[in-house]
Each structure stands twice: as structure tokens, then as C-alpha cells.
Amino acid sequence: MATHTNDHYHPPGLQHQFENMKQQEESVSIGMWMFLAQEIMFFGGMFTVYLLYRWKFPMAFAAGSNHLDAFLGGLNTLVLIVSSLTMALTVYYAQKGNRMMQVVMIVLTMIFGTVFLGVKAVEYTEKYNKGLIPFANWNHKTPKGEERKVATSLIETKVSAAENKDAEHTAEHEYKSSTGVFEWKDLSLPQMAEKEGFLTEWEKVGYYSDGKLNEQKFESKVRIFFWIYFCMTGLHGLHMIVGLGLMLWLLWKAWLGSYTAEYYSPVEMAGLYWHFVDIVWIFLFPLLYLLGRHFMHGGH
Amino acid sequence: MSDNHEETHEHMGIPKYIGIFLALVFGTILTYFTALTDLDTMLFAGANTLLALIIAFTKMTLVILFFMHVWWNGTLIKLTAVASFFWLAIMFAFVMQDYLTRGFGVFNK
Amino acid sequence: MDATVNNKIGTAVVDRTVEKTRTHYLNNGHSLSSWLLTKDHKRIAILYLITVSAFFLLGGVYAATIRLELLTPASDLLESGTYNKVFTQHGIIMVFFFLIPVVPAILGNFLLPLMIGAKDLALPKINLLSWYFYMTGGGLTLFALIQGGVDTGWTFYTPYSTTFSNGYVMLAGLGIFVNGFSSILTGLNFIVTVHTMRCPGMTWFRLPLFVWAHYATSLVMVLGTPVIAITILLMALERVAHIGIFDPSIGGDPILFQHLFWFYSHPAVYIMILPGMGVISEIIANYSRKKIFGYEFVAFSSLAIAVFGFLVWGHHMFVSGQSMYAGLVFSFLTMVVSVPSAIKMFNWTATMYKGSVSYDTPMLYAIGFMGLFLIGGLTGLFLGAMGLNVHLTDTYFIVAHFHYVMVGGTVLAYLGGLHMWWSKITGKTYSEFWGKISALLVFVGFNLTFFPQFILGYMGMPRRYASYSEELQVLNVFSTAGASVLGIGLVLPLIYLTYSLFFGEKAKSNPSMLPGLEWRTQSPPPTLNFDETPVVTWEAYEFGEENGLDIEKARREATV
Secondary structure, eight states, rough: HHHSSSSSOOTTTTOOSSSSSHHHHHHHHHHHHHHHHHHHHHHHHHHHHHHHHHOHHHHHHHHHHHTSHHOOOOOOOHHHHHHHHHHHHHHHHHHTTTTTHHHHHHHHHHHHHHHHHHHHHHHHHHHHHHOOOOOOOSSSSOOOOOOOOOOOOOOOEOOOHHTOOOOOSSSOOOOOOSOOOOOOOOOOOHHHHHHHTTHHHHHHHHEEEEEEEEEHHHHHHHHHHHHHHHHHHHHHHHHHHHHHHHHHHHHHHHHTTTSSSSOOOOEEEEEEEHHHHHHHHHHHHHIIIITGGGTTTTOO | OOOOOOOOOOOOOOOHHHHHHHHHHHHHHHHHHHHOOHHHHHHHHHHHHHHHHHHHHHHHHHIIIIIGGGGGOHHHHHHHHHHHHHHHHHHHHHHHHHHHHTTTTTSSO | OOOOOOOOOOOOEEGGGGGGOOOOOOSSSSSSHHHHTTTOOHHHHHHHHHHHHHHHHHHHHHHHHHHTTSSSSSSSOOOOOHHHHHHHHHHHHEEEIIIIIIIIOOOOOOOOHHHHHHOSSSSSHHHHHHHHHHHHHHHHHHHHHHHHHOOSTTTTTTIIIIIIOOOOHHHHHEEEEEEEHHHHHHOOOOHHHHHHHOOOTTGGGGSSSHHHHHHHHHHHHHHHHHHHHHHHHHHHHHHHOOOOOOOOGGGGOHHHHHHHHHHHHHHHHHHOOOOOOOHHHHHHHHHSSSSSTTTTHHHHHHHHHHHGGOOOOOGGGGGTTHHHHHHHHHHHHHHHHHHHHHHHHHHHHHHHTTTTTOHHHHHHHHHHHHHHHHHHHHHHHHHSSOOOOOOOTHHHHHHHHHHHIIIIIHHHHHHHHHHHHHHHHHEEEEHHHHHHHHHHHHHHHHHHHHHHHHHHHTTTTTTTOOOGGGHHHHHHHHHHHHHHHHHHHHHHHHHHHHHHHHHSSSOOOOOOOOOOOOGGGGGGGGGSSOOSSSOOOOOOOHHHHHHHHHHHHHHHHHHO
């Protein structure tokens, strides 16, 4: 029985190339998942770079990781999870056709998304102040004569604590640079690894020159860590911003009552995108902030 | 003849969404505190990393299955989700197989 | 089915006297915005046809320049730095702006919905967006070329591209990055369309093999292209920030770049060839008037190529410094990935056996494809053997190999398909005489150009060098002579096909009585493709009345 393509009841939002809403929903859903599949491969490239360099230089990565604020990172993770909940509830209320609650949930999602970006901004500023931005000397340039002591997160190391090392290898160091260049002074972790004997082959070559631990060389590896940190969280943040833009559009349409129990797939698709961005962060948080932290807390 | 949408296929109720949410929060807190304890000496080398990854995978699975509704989707979507990660695994595995096998001393010194 | 020749389309009631004012997709709106803002997949295909052809011509100009320079052993026409830019730009334009989109974005876009009985692709606006990404990426890359060009080779290897090159690497990279989205969106669209838009009765195993091939290609597009995107991004960031992820002095690894680059770029060659193979399946079936032998095997072989194609990229890096063990794995898998392609070749040959073969232009291209792809594919296997690769890598053997598969393969398949479906796309008939002449010129010219390059490569002539040693000149002269013939053969279709647009005979809908769904609508098709949604009750490639083909109607139309 051939179906006719001319006028019968067209549910709102049905596009002309589709026969019915079910076909449209299915198509849009598969399309969105294909898009997410390619996003996974996109981030995957950066995860590969992370994987390789973490495998090569674990101590440099542990060192850098310990200088990230895991509390803020964890807080951000919780914020994103809450926003994921509110996003899921947005879809729920759209399915129910509840316009008011949809709008409330979208607004909440946007609020939490913005909080996430705000916390990220705080973190990035902290890096700027501590001279940990690895490119283009984009760090705080201390004007001549200014006495500036920046408190870094204290790192208790078994080595420095147990042996009461001299000042230059304890946790705190001040960042004072007129050029804004990236700086790393803390060599406690590779020293500990050297003592305990778990440096990788790459590290045995990469941190040393003339048989001695070379600060410059170690610094270049930590710089790689921070570059990966900024690139991955930056890329993630960009996706968050796009997500917020998507939410704004969704808010406007939801406010107008465009989404009903009959037609809510745009909300669902936006939700898929949002959850994907959340999932990326679920991996970024432990991989960037938490691995190697155990060295610093009475471990090994 | 026209399609009637009576079945509002809502997937699960609000309490269940909150339940999944709490599981995710629990996972986050768990991963944070286990990262601070040294499992590498207590168990085996790499234990911290393994645990963090397991927790992350579990959280991701919960989000995919329940927040993204894959639990209720057809085989195609389930396959797509799995396949994407499989492709990622190909990229990781085949890149790392190069680095892991360098300098073995069998073919090259 | 009406007994009279009557096409009821929209509100226009047509009879024979006003046949020429029948509304179809080409005359359905003449304004610029009806073309530039179209959602009709057929119009988008035409937009691609024009722009992709333009890029092909530009790439061809670069090719001509290369061949002119290589007439003489010394680097006299161009100095080395300029020569580097010329071959780089030839590569970038041909790979990213011609080979990747040519069959999927032109023939795929046009024919896929028709072949499955749909009104349009699933996501028409995304389709249009795809073309705009292509144009933007192309524009940015052209801008980079005008500004001064890139000289890194189309492969952008580090550390040259990140540290030392003075060319417009980032701008060209940006162009390719943006263009990548064109690929991704097209692939995404095809996958969704094949899953959800098939007409009633069109089951998976009744799909034409063209559709299977494009489905497999789309999988590669969606999963592979984002990796080149992130690779270009990383290269650009490295160029700006000099962190050293690809710099050995800091502990970075230039081979990491190669791994990430080839993770996409090898599957990319399958993006280039798979749709072409789909076209060949259609041509051979149609011009042998026989169902493709081993339909399921050919269908699954497309999927197998797509999947296995992701596992072999290291065969581009045998001598780069990757470990021997990795080289072994990649080499073995390279042998494996050739099997599905071989299956296709055997099945095409078996299809022609005892078929009713007619040697029209598309069939000439298809037979040419089979011979040339055979050579190209086999030489690929030679190169996949690590030992031989050490001798042949970075020589003209490689150049010859990939031109055999890309030009002898993809370009021939594209031309064959363009000719076969020309009447459907434009409603006009081209001159068969000139078609055959061109096909012959292309075949002869191509072999004369590239076969000597196998020998040159074996004798040690390196690729990407503007100068070479004296004794290699004879073969180079042959090669350049062949290039002239090939050039003529490739330009001729431009002339006679364009001529046919204005002066060609009007084409009937299905003059050869072919069974595909695309042949069961008018030439050119109406905007919504079919007057009534088809209902399929027959298997693929069934030549005969059981497949619902109205032979009487076709005979009537042929004699009128």
C-alpha cells in the first residue's frame, strides 16, 4: 500500500522528508549518536597523547597533578553531575509536557554549567598566578621590586619531610618572574622515585644530564603535563560553552512551549550532548587531578 | 492513519533519576578519597590507577544507560555506544603497542 | 500505472506537447538562493559537482607543473623550495578537496535517496551545512595557497611542520580541519538515511551495493575524520607553543604525530576507494545485465574493508622508527585487509562471465578500473611487506602505487558513474563516441604516466625531489608525455558533458531498462524524487519483469 506524501495531519515539528514522527525521532537520535561517536574519537586523540606521555614520564605527571586543586576539581565534578541530573529531568518534564518545570530545569542546568566554568576560571587564574601556564609566557609578570610570595599547595613528600631537606626542595616556592615564563622548582618526586627505584627507562634518560637530576629537563616534562591539562580542559570548556549556547536556545524554545509530549526530541538530543560533555569530565577529573596523588600522602 | 502519540514513553521516574545521581556522587567521593590512599603498596602496582578507571567507567556507564536512555534504546544505539569506545581502544592499543615494544633487544639493541 | 504517458507532478498537469516544461529538481526555482539555500540532495550534489571539479582542475594544474619540472633532471623550472610547495598543494587539494568528497558527495548525495526510495536524505539541512563546510575549508586552504603556500608535504610531518616550516601551515591546517566537518556530516547523514529512510520492502539485502559501499564509507568518515582534526589541532598548538610533544630533544616523539596522522589518513584512502567500488558494482551489474555474483560477500566485504582499514596505518611508518614488532603486526594486517578487495574483484569478474556485456563508456571505465586497481592493489601488497618496503619507501614506487589506486581506481570509477548516471542527473545524453575516446585516452595516458614510475621507484628515484640523476630521464619523459595524454582525456569530458547539457538529446527515464529504483523515476527526477513512494517486492539487480519493471511502459517510452 503506497503512502501518499500530501496533506494529512502533520504533527508540529515534522520535517517534510519524514513520513512520521517516529521515523524523525529515530533518525535524529541515530544522527546525534553518530555525532557523539565522532566527538569520542576527537577527544580520544588527546587522550592518546596523555596516555603516551603519562606512561613515559609518570613522575612529572604526578608532580603536575599534585599541583592541581583536587578539591576544586572534585567540586566541579559534582557540579557537572548535578547539571546532568537537571538535564535528565528537563527531558523527563518535556516528555510529560510540563512547560514550567522544563524551563526551571534548563535554567538550573545552565546555572550549574556556568558554575563549572566559573570554577575553571578560578583554577586557571590560580595557575596564572603560580606561573604554571606552559605557553607564550602567559603568566603573571611580577613588576620589578615587587615582593610577591605566592602560596602554592603544600606538598609533603616523604623525602623532604623525613630527611628535612633544605629550603629549595620543600613544598612551597614563590613564583616571581618578570617575563611570565613557566617555572617548576619542585624536584621531590623524581628524587623519591630515584631513591625507591621506580623511574621508567624514559625518565632515566629524560630527567638526567651527566648522571644528575636536571631541573630544566624535569621542568620541560612537567610543562608537557600542564600543556595537556590546559588543552584537554580547554577543549572540554569550549564544548561546555557550546553546550550553554545550546541550552540558551533550548530555553527560548521551551519557554515558547515548543516542546510537548508529542515533540520533544530536540530536548533529548541536547541532553545527549550535555551528558557526553559530562562523561568527558568524568574521565578528565581522575586522569588529570587524582593519579599520582597517593605519592604525596604517605604513600610509597 | 496518522500516528498518535499516546504512549509518553517516559523512561523512569524522578526517584530513580535521583538514585542514579546519588550513585554518581558516591562514585566521585569514593574516587577522590581512594586516590589519597596508597593502594599501590597495599595491593599491587597500578592499583590506584585501576580503581580510578573502574570507578570512572562505572560512572560513565550509569550516565550512558540511564541519563542518556540507552537502556531503553534499540540495538543500534547500544551498538553505536559500544563501537565508539571499541574504536578508541583500537587507537590506544595500536599506538601503545609501538611504544611498549621498542628497545626489546631482540631485533634492535 | 497509467496507460498514457502522463506524469502528474505537483499542480502541473502535463501532456506530451508541454513535456518540456515538466517541473523537476533543476528548474524548480531559478534564483540564487533557491540553489544556495536548497535542501534538495540533488541540488547539493550539483553544487558539489561544480566545486569539486574546480578543485580537481586546480590540483591538475599543480600536477602538470610537477610533470613539467620532472622533464629534466635538474631543478630548473622550479627551485626546490617552490617545488616542495607545488607537490604539497597538489596533494592537499587532491586528497582533501577532490578524492574524499568526489564520489560520496556527488554521486552518493544524488543517488542514495533515489536508490532507497526516499524523498531526500534524513537530514537535508545538515547536508547543506556539509557543503558550506567544504566551501569554507576550501576557501581557507586556497587563501593559504595564495598567501604563499605550504611546503611540508600533504602529510605535515613533524618536526618540520611544527618547528621549521615557514609556510602557511596553520592556515592550510585550519582549512583542512573545517573541511573535515563536511566529511563527518555527510557520513553521519548517510548512516542515518540508510537506517531509517528505506522505502517499504527495501530490506538491507535488497539494497544496491552502491548503498552498502557508501554506508561502509560513512562509518569510516565518522570514526576517522575527527582524529585528523585533533591531529591538526595538536600540530597547530605545537607550532604556536613549542611545548615539545613532537620534539625529541624534550622527550617528545615525532612518530606520535605520524601515528595520529595515519590513524585517519589510512582509513581515508578507504573513504576514497570504497564508494568507487560501489559505483563499479553498479556499472558491472548494469552493463552485464546480471546480478552481482555473491551479493552478500560483496556487501560484507565493504564493511570488512572499513573495519580492517583502521588496523593497518602503521604500514606508512615501517621505516620511521616504530618498533619492529608493531611493524610486524601492521604488515600482517595489511595482508589481511587486501582480502575483501580481492573478493570484490573476483565477484565482479564472475558477474561478467556469461553476462550480456555491452562496452559503453561506463563499462570501459569499469573494466579499466579493474585492471588498474588490480595493479595498484597488488603493488600495495608488495609495499606491505616490510623488507621490500625498506627499499621502496619514499620512492616513486609509492607514488605510482597510490596513483594507480586513486586515479586508476577512484577517478575512473567516478567518471564511469558520472557517465552512467549522467542522463538521470541532467536529463541529457552525451556523445558516446567522445565518451569512448576519452576513456581510451585516460587509460592509455594513465598507464604511460604511472607505469614508468614503478620502474623509476625501483631504480631508486626518490619522491618529493625536484631533481634526479641523469639516467632516469627517459622514463620521466615518458611519464610526462603520458600525463599530457591523461590530461586531455580528463579535460574532454568537461567539454562534451557540458556540451550535452545544452545541445544533447533528451534522455528517457530508463532507456536500458535497468532495475534500480533510481531508474524508475524521470530523468531528471522531480524534487521529491518519486511521484509515489515505491514499494519494493523484488531482489536487487533483478533484470526482468518479475521485478515490477514495467517493460511495456519502458518499450513505449523508448520508441516514442
